[in-house]
Amino acid sequence: MQVAFTLGIISQASRCGGQCANVFRFVENMMEFQKAFTGTIPVDAFVVPHPLEEKRCAMEQFDRLTVIDHPLVSHKIALIRDKNTPASVFRTSIRELTYLEAFEATKHLKTREITVETPLATTTGKIISGQEPVIVPILRAGLSMLEGMLEIIPNAAVAHLGMCRNEETREPMEYYAKMPSFIAERQVIIIDPMLATGGSLKAAIANLRERGVKDIVAMVLVAAPEGVKAVLEADPEVRLFTCALDEGLNDRAYILPGLGDAGDRIYQTFDTPAEGSRVTQ
Numbered sequence: 001m002q003v004a005f006t007l008g009i010i011s012q013a014s015r016c017g018g019q020c021a022n023v024f025r026f027v028e029n030m031m032e033f034q035k036a037f038t039g040t041i042p043v044d045a046f047v048v049p050h051p052l053e054e055k056r057c058a059m060e061q062f063d064r065l066t067v068i069d070h071p072l073v074s075h076k077i078a079l080i081r082d083k084n085t086p087a088s089v090f091r092t093s094i095r096e097l098t099y100l101e102a103f104e105a106t107k108h109l110k111t112r113e114i115t116v117e118t119p120l121a122t123t124t125g126k127i128i129s130g131q132e133p134v135i136v137p138i139l140r141a142g143l144s145m146l147e148g149m150l151e152i153i154p155n156a157a158v159a160h161l162g163m164c165r166n167e168e169t170r171e172p173m174e175y176y177a178k179m180p181s182f183i184a185e186r187q188v189i190i191i192d193p194m195l196a197t198g199g200s201l202k203a204a205i206a207n208l209r210e211r212g213v214k215d216i217v218a219m220v221l222v223a224a225p226e227g228v229k230a231v232l233e234a235d236p237e238v239r240l241f242t243c244a245l246d247e248g249l250n251d252r253a254y255i256l257p258g259l260g261d262a263g264d265r266i267y268q269t270f271d272t273p274a275e276g277s278r279v280t281q
Contacts, residue, residue, distance in 0.1 A: 062232045064239045068101050073243050076100075077222070081259045090265050091144060094193060097221055097243055098148025105189065105219050105241045106153070109133075132156045133187040133217075134180060138163055138204055141263040145191040145219070159183060161190075161207065163200045172203035184212030193262040195223035195242065196255050198230030205235050217241065221262075224248055224255045 076093045079085050085093070112129035115122060135149050136142075139162035150156060162176030180186075190204055195218075205216055216238045218231065223242040226249050231240060246255050254260075264270050 062228065062240075064232055064237075065228055066104060066239070066241045067245050068104055068241065068243045070100065073097060073100055077244050080221070080265075081257065083260065087265065087268055094144045094221065094262075094266070095148040095151075098145040098191065098219070099151055101219055101221070101241055101243055102149055102152050105217055105239075106133075108239075109187075131186055133189050134159055134183050136161055136188055136190045136204070136208070138190065138192040138200055139176065141194065141266060142190075142192040144193060144262070144266045145221075149189070149191060157182075157186070159188075161204055163203055165199075172199045174203070174207060177207070179211065183208070184214075186213075187215040187217065188213050190216065190218045191220075192218075193221045194255060194258075195220040195227040195231065195240075196249060197224075197253050198227035198234070201227070201231050202234045205231070205238055209235070222246055222255055222259060224258075 076097050079093045080090055080097070110129045111126040113124050113126055116125045132153055132155050134157045135146060135153070136159045137146050139160060146158065150158075157180045159179040160176065161179075162174065163172045164175050165171070166173045188208055190201065190208075192201060192204075195201055201218055201220075205218070208216060214237075216235070217240075218238055219241045221242065222244045223240075224246055228240060228242075228245070231238065246258055248256060250256050259265070
């Protein structure tokens with residue numbers, strides 16, 4: 001009974017998706033039931049939510065964050081996390097994840113109704129109205145997501161933004177930018193596989209705001225809560241989408257559990273041959 005009771009709490013906590021209040025109410029109710037049934041409360045009933053759950057609870061204050069919840073997304077995230085995944089599969093999975101995530105990130109695109117003649121009757125349908133968004137990959141890793149975006153928005157304009165760290169100030173700085181002249185008039189979708197500290201994404205958003213862009217969506221594949229918080233607090237209007245919200249950052253500012261350095265795994269630019277030998281197939 002005690003084992004089943006504790007497992008029940010853990011199972012319920014994992015299903016609550018970060019809704020801490022629900023978890024704690026469930027725990028309290030189960031503890032009262034256990035006490036009434038046996039007269040005691042087992043020590044291991046005091047289950048502390050996993051750190052990831054606590055951080056997800058903290059994220060609930062941000063209604064501009066969307067974490068994609070879909071079996072296909074979970075499957076492909078597992079593939080790119082695996083250190084033994086070949087580079088070819090890694091690249092393909094990133095493209096496919098982008099494709100899947102883009103469906104959610106573009107739900108807000110405006111549509112207009114049109115009349116359509118089918119082989120059997122006249123009906124109405126909806127098509128995208130207005131101008132298509134501008135896609136902005138953050139160089140270099142963001143380029144890996146561009147193909148997936150263009151598969152579903154083939155006529156989208158593409159801007160390129162290169163960000164690097166200033167070694168004196170340790171702050172992100174622009175080293176390359178090529179933007180369409182009309183970018184301020186369009187919605188912009190920034191793409192970058194990883195959101196760690198949030199420094200590069202914050203700088204990219206600020207850069208676009210300075211150019212007059214008003215409507216910005218950011219798409220990442222894996223995010224750390226620290227980066228999510230930093231980005232959404234820095235800009236009060238940007239909307240953020242991710243396929244996975246991870247536990248946090250290590251002392252080197254790498255995402256845990258993460259997937260390593262996305263750029264190095266995509267382009268095979270490892271510091272030593274041993275690092276890349278297992279993923280070069």
